[in-house]
Amino acid sequence: MRKEWFMAAQADGVATEGVSRRTFLKAGSGLVLGFYVASGGGRFARALAADAPAKPPVAPNAFLHIAPDNTVTIQVNRLEFGQGVHTALPMLIAEELDADWSQVRSSLAPAGDPYKDPNFGIQMTGGSTAVKHSWQQHREIGARARAMLVAAAAEQWKVPASQVRAAKGMLTGPSGQSATYGAMADAAMKQPVPTEVKLKDQKDFTIIGKPTPRLDARAKSTGTQQFGMDFKPEGTKVAVVARPPVFGGKVKKFDASKAKAIPGVIDVIKVDTDRGGNGLAVVANGYWPAKQGREALVVEWDTEGLEKISSKKQIAEYKALAKKAGTPVKKADVAAIAKAPRKISATYEFPYLAHAPMEPLNCVVDLKGDSCTIWAGSQFQTLDAVAAAKAAGLAPDKVTLNTMMAGGGFGRRAVPTSDYIVEAVSVAKAWGRGPVKLIWSREDDIKGGYYRPSHVHQADIGFDAKGNIVGWNHVIVGQSIITGTPFEPMMVKEGVDATMVEGMGDPYSVPMNLSVHNVKANVPVLWWRSVGSTHTAFVMETLIDEAAHVARMDPVEYRRKLIDPKHARQLAALNLAVEKSGYGKAKLPKGQAWGVALHESFETSVAYVVVASIRNGQPKVHKVTAGVHCNLPVNPMTIEAQVQGAALMGLGTTLPGAAITLKDGVVEQSNFNDYAVARMTDMPVVEVFTVASTDNPTGMGEPGLPPLAPALANAVFKLTGKRVRKLPFDLAKA
Template sequence: MRAEWFKGAAEAAAVNVSSRRGFLKAGAAATGGLVLGFVLPGGSRLARAADAKPVVYAPNAFVRVAPDNTVTVIVNRLEFGQGVHTALPMVIADELDADWAQVRSELAPAADVYKDPVFGMQITGGSGTIAHSFTQYREVGARARAMLVAAAAQQWQVDPSQCRTEKGVVIGPGGRKATYGSLADAAAKMPVPETVVLKDQKAFRYVGKPMARLDARAKSTGRQQFGLDVKPAGTKVAVVAHPPVFGAKVAKFDAAKAKAIRGVVDVLEIPVDRGGRGIAVIADGYWPAKQGRDALAIEWDTSAVEKVDSAKQMAQFIALAKTPGAVARQADTSKLAGAAKKISAVYEFPYLAHAPMEPINCTVDLKDDSCTLWVGSQYQTGDQAAAAATAGLKPEQVTLHTVMAGGGFGRRAVPSSDFVVEAVNIAKAWKAAGHQGPVKMIWSREDDIKGGYYRPSHVHRADIGLDAQGNIVAWDHAIVGQSIMAGTPFEAFMVKNGVDGTMIEGMGEPYAIPLNLTAHTAKANVPVLWWRSVGSTHTAFVMETLIDEAAHAAGQDPVAYRKKLIDPKHARHHAALDLAVAKSGYGKARLPKGHVHGVAVHESFNTVIAYVVEASMKDGAPKLHKVTAGVHCNLAVNPLTIEAQIQGAALMGLGTTLPGAAITLKDGVVEQQNFGDYVVPRMNEMPQIDVHIVPSQDAPTGMGEPGLPPLAPAFANAVFKLTGKRLRKLPFDLASA
């Protein structure tokens, strides 16, 4: 399934794109120079069916060449640690023949021109940034270069074919030279070429090379501005007392003690997500706002909402998994009863919080006829529309400034735009109470862990039959969990035959197995959302531990068994697995005493990751020492970014195995609140990670999410070798294995 849900999302969005490629050029307003942007014809079926004239957007610019020779690339995504603030500028700079020392980058505001050319909306997700915008940004760079060359040729009265470019300079006959900055104004007046010839990849100067990040110095020196740092003049800070149970109301409250705290300006009741009500405390700064919230006396009405209990829910899911669900994939399971060997397993997965290092925040300046937002948004198109609807304005009256964010993992792309809507509702109440000026809503870590959106809880039930030779002859499988698409604009496209496509992605392939797959969609009063790598967070664990178990039951080497089962058409799986095996020394290297290897391979978002891990038991607990990664993401735009993505994703995957890495509910209340009781991996748990990339010249695929899913199963497979126990739960629970 991979990223198909976004394609459905594109159809659900109000896409306003051209049916053919159009371009706009304009002179830079204040500094002069060349501003070049363009509109691609959108990848959705709706966009392809359109037959409208090219739409001109403002400021619709992707690259800005200034008189001082700096080249600023406008990044149409959110940068929140994944490296697109560097990778996309690399792509334009290569085709533009820019001097990398002069390249800068900025995050784009919400605007139609910045919509993902495949999704048809401005969004950062589905590991789609490089995969979808690689050609888009190459063409922008090539057209800008052609316009600069045309300007120089006109100035010198020569044919453009007599000119060439190199590191921000146009070079003409007789060695004449002109910098891009000196040509920028004239280039802005040149016609935009309808077609351009892109570079041969062999001529790339930057793409494919390890390039240091443009934002590295600012972040490492503390100068980088994040959403929490935004503070327009006169800004007040708001914190919200959310209901303890999702969707609960305020029965009554007393704000007297809160208002008595120095710095508290007002206390206002507001609507919050899922039909609930909350109390916003607005103050001169975060600390008085928090103190004011702590001083509130609130009685909550939870009578009308379901109160989920995790233990009871898991028991219900397990019972439901024993019955057939809606059919997702059919296969003959008649050979199961007479199989020579059988594997029966039930897997349990808890809710998970996103827990980014920078908690949720959004600054809003609401006026009678306009609304300005500063927010680290993964979903600018939806958030802008939701803000407009909440404020009673048109989308064009809402200016959304995309600001750098400190992590997200999906939490900043919510179909309901929950935290953006909440921030605008605070601004509305603030304005209605007679106040004016911007209000910055800040969630604490506790607010987000106790009241955010979660990766759904799931149960898998598998019954597998093998013949005497170890071949899988039947596999009957059921999955139970909440749908992340139900109730969203994407439901019509992503829920088929009652099955949420994100729930089953990663099941079956690349293995040639007779898999009969059904799914049950459960309902619960717990908000759920995609979480880094979406369905593969649980399906990869199930598939790769069961394939490993089948290999051992067959008496065969787990790597050889996988390679035998992987369909030959999945050559990238073979290549990634072979690379990881070769670089790790699997089956050949002599490991330290008590150390073993574990293996897993999985594809998500069109990228294949194979891990060979080295692990041991230390003080009765599994210890991960080393991870060797084989990565097949086609063309590696920035190998340093890919290495960092694998390191971060593998560590996050390790986090899912640690005791305490679970969100649980009792009487409808989330029991965890911070990193003291919601476990994340610490520095001393970071293994050595060696990243190896399969060489390829094919169009790049995604890297933000694929590094996470295979880590936990590879580790679990190593633990089996160490203990003889098959782990059926995340986080790991050796006691129940």
């Protein structure tokens, strides 16, 4: 019988008692090693304790699998949707394991207690935390496995463990003995699990810090990678849902006769949708007949009593509110503004934004009498599994959620309400005749929420005769993305959503008086790649640039002067970007100009120096030089890719048409023909440089996005003399 080894490691911590001998559990043709896991948990775990399933006394925690042929398969406990964790996390384990990287494989772990984030206490992917939070945990997984392999070899060869060497998947002894990890795996199973392990010194790293091609690159580049959208078990029916045009609307009456007449359409079922509404699920043999059936439905919707947002009116109301002080966040004396000889008064507008990933939402549900199996590209496996259980009327331990590879997400697959998961379970429950695959079209995805909130900023800044800032009064208006979610107790204090004000004032020493108005609106809102920094960075970095102009100083020198010493990492990122770009030294072609911006989000500092011009009335970015301070770079290739992708996405927010607008409660955009995203033709040259550091890594999925738009806006000012105060850019009105 072929035997395979599954190695466990701690999630929230390992109990020191009862771990010297393990319980063996048969798992197909392999063996599973499990040990007791402490019942701790992070702040999110405590917030979710009422709904989360209880931890079993023994957790298999299967992260690491060594096969007889010496291949090492590492279970990735996050969602891989383009950010590179399918490679970066295995690198952490493989480094301490001393594995042969050419023999390392990775696979996505299902939802499970062992796979919860050791800091948050739930299984999730978000906040640019995957590598940061796994840094210690995953290295210990590899180190424990290595120690057990060494101990097994020492026992067989009757030599001290100190005389056994492990390297590149091989064990060697003092007298020339040798064995592969695969050959020694079963014997290693019989060794005690070390309660403490010594991790490598960074100077001994052979994998971490090295540019490493992604393990999923070949499958994705050859079209053989299976995404959630590709998965359809035999016998599965496809469903699409007709949702109300106004959020929270309900079906008043409908006629499905024309829909049911379409070949392939099996049934039309009323189902609950998100935010208290309901809709009609068209179940068919495939997506095309289901879509045609939905288009043939005759539906009258009940939207009575619902707030019907219109974007123009909303922005006008936000602007009026921004003239008044809100809930205080930072307090400073701003009385000097009134008598200041020079002033800036600026109003900024930001629209709703859709996430618009390449792969729209999808979910397969196989709901049986006493069990529910789900296949989805979930960012919130723990929350989604619990929500699915509730929707199905089952105990949480009766739900199996398989994590599928996803084609983007940018936050849309991490919804506290688990909207698309719950909807898919509701359809399967109503259908009741086998597995169902719920598919959202691109139009569904863009029109159906959730969105980055719209915001208005009002800034009033006063300067003395020498150009020094004597007062800065700032008001922000917008919806909270945290209020009403499980994260509210931790992230909403005294009525202020921490994400709305992140980065305001930083990294500069300025006398800012900051307040906010958290408004409510019948538009579902959610985090969007880099969250509040999508608007705060733009405001801060364009205003600082404008302040430099008032002070008659070079924008880079002005920033250096104002950066608080405690923000040395941001200064280092700025200096690196400036040095590598040739800013102020290289001569640019006629019609081109520099633009600079920097911002820190998720503990990572990114500075951009862009070179741009104006073509046909629109800005064109030719080159971006990035200075990045993310501490120790685990995989430089991933960091470069993340910055390049984030820079392009940030550029996308400036393009004409990059806005979600509503009229009478209905979203006006539906697809890429009327909702702009950046394309290959928009991509500039992006060079990425990282600040040398040996500190533990910080996040990289999101921090590359915020500084791009303000850097471009600052270049636009140099080219046109116009200050851009609105996204997307409209130079005709600037």
